[in-house]
Amino acid sequence: MQAVTTNDTALSLVDTVVVLGGFPALAGVSFEVREGELVALRGANGSGKSTLLRACAGLVPVARGTMRVLGVDLGARSTTNSSAMRRHVGLLGHKNGLYADLTARENVRFAARLVGASDNDVDEALARLGIDTRVASTRAVALSAGQRRRTALASLVVRRARLWLLDEPHAGLDSAARVELDAILRDATRAGATVVYTTHEVVNAAAPNAGTVPRTITLAGGAVASDVKGGSAR
Amino acid sequence: MRRAFVVAKKDLMIEWRSRMLLVRVAPFALLVLVLFAVALDSEPLILRAAAGLVWLAMLFSSLLVVQRAFAIETDDAALDGLLIASGEPSQVFFGKIIAAFVQLLSLAVLLVAGAIVLYGATVSASNIVLLVTTMLTASLGLASVGTLYGAAVANMNGKDSLLPLLAMPVAAPLLIGASRATEAALGSQTIDASAGWAWVALLTVFAVVFVSAGAAAFGTLVEAES
Numbered sequence: 001m002q003a004v005t006t007n008d009t010a011l012s013l014v015d016t017v018v019v020l021g022g023f024p025a026l027a028g029v030s031f032e033v034r035e036g037e038l039v040a041l042r043g044a045n046g047s048g049k050s051t052l053l054r055a056c057a058g059l060v061p062v063a064r065g066t067m068r069v070l071g072v073d074l075g076a077r078s079t080t081n082s083s084a085m086r087r088h089v090g091l092l093g094h095k096n097g098l099y100a101d102l103t104a105r106e107n108v109r110f111a112a113r114l115v116g117a118s119d120n121d122v123d124e125a126l127a128r129l130g131i132d133t134r135v136a137s138t139r140a141v142a143l144s145a146g147q148r149r150r151t152a153l154a155s156l157v158v159r160r161a162r163l164w165l166l167d168e169p170h171a172g173l174d175s176a177a178r179v180e181l182d183a184i185l186r187d188a189t190r191a192g193a194t195v196v197y198t199t200h201e202v203v204n205a206a207a208p209n210a211g212t213v214p215r216t217i218t219l220a221g222g223a224v225a226s227d228v229k230g231g232s233a234r
Numbered sequence: 235m236r237r238a239f240v241v242a243k244k245d246l247m248i249e250w251r252s253r254m255l256l257v258r259v260a261p262f263a264l265l266v267l268v269l270f271a272v273a274l275d276s277e278p279l280i281l282r283a284a285a286g287l288v289w290l291a292m293l294f295s296s297l298l299v300v301q302r303a304f305a306i307e308t309d310d311a312a313l314d315g316l317l318i319a320s321g322e323p324s325q326v327f328f329g330k331i332i333a334a335f336v337q338l339l340s341l342a343v344l345l346v347a348g349a350i351v352l353y354g355a356t357v358s359a360s361n362i363v364l365l366v367t368t369m370l371t372a373s374l375g376l377a378s379v380g381t382l383y384g385a386a387v388a389n390m391n392g393k394d395s396l397l398p399l400l401a402m403p404v405a406a407p408l409l410i411g412a413s414r415a416t417e418a419a420l421g422s423q424t425i426d427a428s429a430g431w432a433w434v435a436l437l438t439v440f441a442v443v444f445v446s447a448g449a450a451a452f453g454t455l456v457e458a459e460s
Contacts (some may be wrong), residue, residue, distance in 0.1 A: 032339070056319055057459060091318050095311035101251040109285040114238040114319040139251075140310075187312065 010035045010163055010194035011056060012152040015065035016075075017057050018048075027052040027222035028065065033196065033215075035162075038189045041198040043219035047197040050094070052219070053165040056196070058082040058089045070163055085114065092160030092169055096152035100141035104131055106153040107140055111155035128184065130177070147174040157184060165190060166197035237320045241329025241408035244335060248306055255337050260344055266291040280460040282424070283354045285416035288345045289409050292338065292376065296405075297398050299337050300380035303330055304388040310355050313388065313456060323453030327381060331445065332423050334377035342369040346416070355420045359388070364430050365419035369436035378444035385448075385455045458460045 017161040018026040026048045033039055041049045054060045057068050066075035072085040079170050098107050105126060112122050126132040129150040140148060149172045156164065164185070170178050215229040247371045249255055274280050280287075307313040320326050346365065351354045357365055383401040387393040411433040418430025 054314075057314070059317070060315055080268070083323075086318045087321045089318055091315060092313055093314060097312040098307055098310050099248055099312060100309065101248045102244070104248070110244050111315075111319060114237055114316075118244040155315070228326075234361075 007107060008035050008062050009033070010037070010070060011196070012064070012068040014067075015135075016055070016062055017064035018051055018060055019063045020051060020060070024063075024222055026055065028223070029222070029224055030065075030222055030229060031217060031220070033194055035194050036189050036192050037194055038185060038214040039196045040214045040216045041196060041219060042200070042216055043198075043225070047219040047220040049166050049219055051222075052198065053091065053093075053167055053198065056163070059091075065102050073161070079205070087167060088157045088162040089185055090159050090163070091167075091176075092152055093167045094138075094171075096148045097155070098140040098148055098151055100217050101139060104143060104147070105136040107151055108154045108158055112158045115159050117158050117160070121158050121160075125154040128157060128180075129154040130180065135185045145176055146177060149173055153181065153184070157188075160218050162193055164195040166194055167198050168197070168199060170199060171188055195202050235328065237325040238328035238331075238332065241316070241320065242332035242336075245290060245303060245306070245330065245333035249302075249333070249337060254333050255299070255340065259337075260341060261294050262298065263291045263295040263341055263345055264348055266294060267345065267352055269353055274276060280353050281314070281344075281355060284349045284355045285420055286352075286409075286413040287370065287418060288349050288405045289412040290341075291345055291439045292372070292412075293340060293350055293402065293409055294406055295341055296376040297401065298394055299334055300384040300401075300442075301394060301397060303334055303381070303395075304384045308388055314370045315454065318452070323456065324449040326456075327385070327448050327452035328335070330376075330384075331377045331448070334381055335374050338373040338376050342373050349420075357420055361419040361421060361427055361430075364434065365416065367434050368412060368430070368437065370414040371434055371441055372408060372415075375437055375441040375444060376405065377405075378441055379408065380447050382444060382448040382451065382455070385452050388456060407439060408440050411440065413443055 001183055007030055014030050016026055016029045017024055029052065033078055041052065043049050051060060051173065055062060055067065058069070058074055060206050062075050066073070068074070070085050070088055102110065105122065108125055123132065130149060131150050133155060135147055140151060153169065155200050165180065169181055175183060185197070189195055217224060218226045267287060267443060271280050271432045274283065304380055316326055318321055330334065344411045348368065350357070356416070379401055383397055387400065390396060415433035418425045418427050
C-alpha cells in the first residue's frame, strides 16, 4: 500500500467522471482542496453532491479522469489499494450509520475501537456533542433524530480523521447543535483536517460564523457550476 | 486482525441485546427438528436421518443468522462507515465470520442435543472428538458461505429471498459432509468413524476455500452494491 502523502493538497479532481447505473452522476468535475480547508458543496437534488463525497471516500469507482485523495490515486486508471487512505477519512452520510441495539456511548466506542482511540477520546467526543448525559446510555433506537445525528457526529469526531466528508450534517439538528457543529468543523480545520460538507442551506454554506466563511462549490448536472471563496470567484 | 475482533465483538453484543438467536433462530431450528420427526413418523427412519435433519435445520438457521448480521449494517447505512473505518474490507469479513461462527456453533450444540433428546440418537465417548470437530468445521463453513453471499446481496432488492437461492446450492457439499460425519459420530450402522474423518477433511477444505475467497472478494462485493 502506498503511503498517504499529501503535498498540502487533500483533494484533487481533474475531469472526474462517475457513472451510476449508466448515468453520469459526476460528469467531469475538476477542483482542488487544500489541507485544512473548509468547503461547502451546494447544489440541487441530483446534482452529484453525495456521489462526489462517496467517490472521495473510495466507495464509488471513478470511470474517467483523475482523483487524488490525501495523495492516493483513486482515478480511473488507478490500481491503488485505498485502504490506508480510508482510515484517514470520516464519512457521514444522509443516514447516521448507527446500530439500533447499541447505546450512544457504545456506538461511539465502536467507532473509536476501530481506529485505536481511547475511552477518554470517547468521553471527550460525547461531551463535545452534548450527549454525555443519560443520552449516552440510551439505545440508539430510542434516541430522537437530533440525538442520533449528534451520536453519529460524535462517532466521526472520535476518529480524528484527516478528511471529513459530511452529507448534510446540519439536517435534523436544532439551532444550538448547528452552532456547535459549525464550531466543531472550524476546530477540525484548525487542527489540520480538511472538511467537505454538503448543504442546501445558504446560511450554513455561507456563514458558519463570522470570519470563517467557507469556500462554496456549487454543483449542477454533475459538474462544477461555481467555486467561490469570500465572495470572489476562483 | 484487531479490527476483525472489534467487529465480531460488536456483532455479538448486538446479538446479546436483541436475543435474536435465543428468541427466534433457536426456536425455529428446534421446530424444524420436531416437524421433521412428525413428518417422518418412523423411529428407525428418524434415527437414520437424524444427522441430516440436524444440518438441514442448521442450514436454514444460518440464513437467518447471516440476514440479521447484514441487516444491522444496512438498516441505518452503517456499512459504508464500517468499511471506511476498518480500512481493509477483509477485516469486516473476518469479524462477521467470527460472530456468525460463534452463533452457529452454539446452535449446532443445541441441535445435536435436540437430536439426542428428540430422536434418541446416541454418541459414544470415542466419537465425541469427531462430533465436536464436525461441528467446528461445518459451522465455520456455513459462517463463511453465508457471510460471503450475505455480503453479495446485502444492498440488493429482494435480498431475503436471494440469499437462500444463492447460498443453499453452494452449501450442498457442506450439508452432505456434515451429515455424513455426524452420522459416523452418532454411531450409525451405515458409516464408520474413519469415514467420518474423511468427511471432516472435506469440511475443512470447504471452510478454507470460502474463508479465503470471501476475504479476497468481500470488499468488491459490498462496494459494488453500496
